[in-house]
Amino acid sequence: MNTKWIPSILVAFFSIAAIVFVVKGNFDFAVLAMTVMFAMSNGFRAKSFKEQGYIKEAKWMRYMAVFFGIASVAVLAIITTS
Template identity: 75%
Template sequence: MNKKWLSSILVAFFSIAAIVFMIMGNFNFAVFAMTIMFALSNGFRAKSFKEQGYIKEAKWMKYMAIFFTVASIAVFITIVTG
């Protein structure tokens, strides 16, 4: 499967999951799905920028992906312990 298709499917899946959790009223899982979505989209965007030669932008997106990955872990810990 093409990497672009895979990234699009994953981002769409977590976007839809976030909307479903919001409708259900489960906001902790909605935030969890959104942070995963942001981590994935920024990670894939960082790879794309690097391939295109935009090194500074790729570095920025990599750090944003790391931030949202850490945020996802923090939200997961909050869900599990709360």
């Protein structure tokens, strides 16, 4: 399998999981799936930008990935404590 497909498959998996959770009415897990998806997609995009030489954009995407990673941990903490 091509290693460039792995990020796309992971993002697609979490996107589909978010849609499934919304349909089921489990909005806490839908938000968790979306924040994980955003963290991963921004992280992969930051790596891609850096490889293309867009250093400023890569830095911005990395910060966004970190933000959504922290948000994912916060959502997970809220889910487990409720």
